[in-house]
Amino acid sequence: MSTSSVCSHFVKGKAVILVPGLLALTAVPVWARHIEKHFKVEAHPVVTIHNPSGIITIKAWTKQEVMVMSDQNSDAVEVEADQANNRVDITTHQISETASPDDTRADYQVNVPEDAELQIHDDSGAVNVANVLGDMNVETIGAGVGMADTAGYTTVSTVNGSFQCLRCAGRLEVRSISGNIRLDDTRSSDVLAQTSTGNIIFNGQYLPNGSYRLKNYSGAIEVRFSPADSFDLSATSLKGKVNNELKLDPSHRGFLPKIGNSLVGALNAGRARVELSSFNGTINILKRN
Amino acid sequence: MSTMNCSDFLTHIDEWIEGQEVPGARDHSRSCSNCRGLAEDLGTIRLAAVTLPETDEEPSPRIWASIRAQLEQEGLIRTGYARPVRQSSGWFDSIFSFVPRPALATAYVGLLAVAGFALTGPVHLRSDQDGWREGTQRSTAELNAQLGDAEKTVMASLATFSPAVTADLRQNLSIVDNDIALCEKSVQESPESEIARDYLYDAYQQKANLLAQISEHGDEGR
Numbered sequence: 001m002s003t004s005s006v007c008s009h010f011v012k013g014k015a016v017i018l019v020p021g022l023l024a025l026t027a028v029p030v031w032a033r034h035i036e037k038h039f040k041v042e043a044h045p046v047v048t049i050h051n052p053s054g055i056i057t058i059k060a061w062t063k064q065e066v067m068v069m070s071d072q073n074s075d076a077v078e079v080e081a082d083q084a085n086n087r088v089d090i091t092t093h094q095i096s097e098t099a100s101p102d103d104t105r106a107d108y109q110v111n112v113p114e115d116a117e118l119q120i121h122d123d124s125g126a127v128n129v130a131n132v133l134g135d136m137n138v139e140t141i142g143a144g145v146g147m148a149d150t151a152g153y154t155t156v157s158t159v160n161g162s163f164q165c166l167r168c169a170g171r172l173e174v175r176s177i178s179g180n181i182r183l184d185d186t187r188s189s190d191v192l193a194q195t196s197t198g199n200i201i202f203n204g205q206y207l208p209n210g211s212y213r214l215k216n217y218s219g220a221i222e223v224r225f226s227p228a229d230s231f232d233l234s235a236t237s238l239k240g241k242v243n244n245e246l247k248l249d250p251s252h253r254g255f256l257p258k259i260g261n262s263l264v265g266a267l268n269a270g271r272a273r274v275e276l277s278s279f280n281g282t283i284n285i286l287k288r289n
Numbered sequence: 290m291s292t293m294n295c296s297d298f299l300t301h302i303d304e305w306i307e308g309q310e311v312p313g314a315r316d317h318s319r320s321c322s323n324c325r326g327l328a329e330d331l332g333t334i335r336l337a338a339v340t341l342p343e344t345d346e347e348p349s350p351r352i353w354a355s356i357r358a359q360l361e362q363e364g365l366i367r368t369g370y371a372r373p374v375r376q377s378s379g380w381f382d383s384i385f386s387f388v389p390r391p392a393l394a395t396a397y398v399g400l401l402a403v404a405g406f407a408l409t410g411p412v413h414l415r416s417d418q419d420g421w422r423e424g425t426q427r428s429t430a431e432l433n434a435q436l437g438d439a440e441k442t443v444m445a446s447l448a449t450f451s452p453a454v455t456a457d458l459r460q461n462l463s464i465v466d467n468d469i470a471l472c473e474k475s476v477q478e479s480p481e482s483e484i485a486r487d488y489l490y491d492a493y494q495q496k497a498n499l500l501a502q503i504s505e506h507g508d509e510g511r
Contacts, residue, residue, distance in 0.1 A: 053451065124451065124454055141458065141502075157498075159457060159499065175498075177465060177495060217468050217471075218468075232308060238488065260484065277484070
């Protein structure tokens with residue numbers, strides 16, 4: 001069961017802002033279209049979003065319903081939001097072949113129950129998710145992805161969009177070609193982050209029996225640690241450098257690769273496993289401030 | 290001085306590879322190149338198995354038949370009977386000729402997983418560097434040619450993206466191509482290096498994934 005409201009309204013043409021010594025002219029879209037829909041859902045609903053361009057913001061709330069609000073710049077696209085059983089599908093359709101990129105943009109704000117599962121595809125723009133505890137799959141090309149306080153099994157794939165995660169838990173797999181990856185205060189026991197030319201920063205917890213694999217080709221990899229952390233470490237840069245502030249137990253558990261710059265060893269009891277590898281980038285293993 | 294002999298080492302090699310403390314194993318591995326090499330190979334296989342992508346779809350028997358034929362042709366596996374192998378076209382052609390476009394991503398990944406194993410396989414099956422170099426060159430030449438063909442086909446789908454996204458995709462294809470070139474050079478310099486071959490395999494997989502992503506978008510746009 002859904003309820004919806006749609007309104008189209010004319011936004012007054014142009015705003016002129018006078019700044020001393022500078023004339024700034026800001027144009028806003030001539031037409032805007034706003035849609036709001038509500039869908040009653042059961043536990044663990046699935047929400048899919050397919051949007052070629054625009055900003056998608058998803059937040060968890062306590063209601064057992066999905067609310068979809070969309071804003072589009074023009075009538076060149078059509079927003080469709082439908083429910084099939086416990087799944088809500090949201091799609092932006094381009095209905096004009098000659099529309100400019102700006103005209104095909106649609107922004108979404110979606111509120112979902114905490115346990116919702118998300119499947120998001122957004123070529124360009126941005127994807128932001130907060131407080132959702134269900135599994136997530138996000139695929140973008142240039143769109144950056146930001147997450148905070150999430151918990152499910154999360155897979156993220158971008159081409160050149162960046163990925164940033166704050167206090168994320170649950171299994172985390174992030175792959176990009178040239179996007180940067182930043183993981184802050186991560187509470188996951190299984191992290192895989194891979195990019196080609198992007199940088200990877202990991203400043204999270206090393207949980208017992210956890211696995212943390214960070215890999216790139218030419219960017220920098222930076223991991224932060226506290227003296228009380230416990231992990232086995234393997235760091236290898238085939239053509240680049242490995243800089244280390246860590247005092248490792250020399251009784252390492254494994255083999256040093258025959259080529260490249262490598263570091264293998266354990267910090268404290270070695271409860272987690274940390275694997276850092278780069279082709280010709282620099283690996284920095286630094287003390288946490 | 291190592292107190293463990295080769296037989297003892299092999300008895301405990303699983304625990305050693307898993308990272309468990311095995312008294313005497315480290316000393317023995319340092320002093321015995323054969324056992325050290327074997328442990329390295331098994332460790333590489335274990336790592337490759339862990340990183341193999343999971344797919345929901347089971348590839349068709351024809352795909353496996355085609356892969357097997359190619360691996361036999363390259364001498365990477367043996368068979369008890371002669372199997373005719375198509376000489377006129379590559380193995381990607383024979384596979385993708387009947388794989389529907391929506392399944393392209395899964396097919397690419399599955400193929401590259403097998404090709405990756407060929408690239409990262411046990412060192413001691415071929416002990417000499419020239420053998421490795423020759424085998425790798427043959428494999429990579431095939432992969433490059435087939436990915437190049439796939440790229441030509443897929444590039445038509447770029448028209449379905451916006452100009453900015455198209456530019457991003459072209460730029461990132463160049464990045465992946467550059468990675469492949471660097472890794473191929475590295476493998477040629479150190480053909481016995483599992484790490485170098487692993488990076489090369491990953492670079493091929495990145496390119497295949499990117500092409501599949503573009504292709505799927507093109508299908509949706511039609």
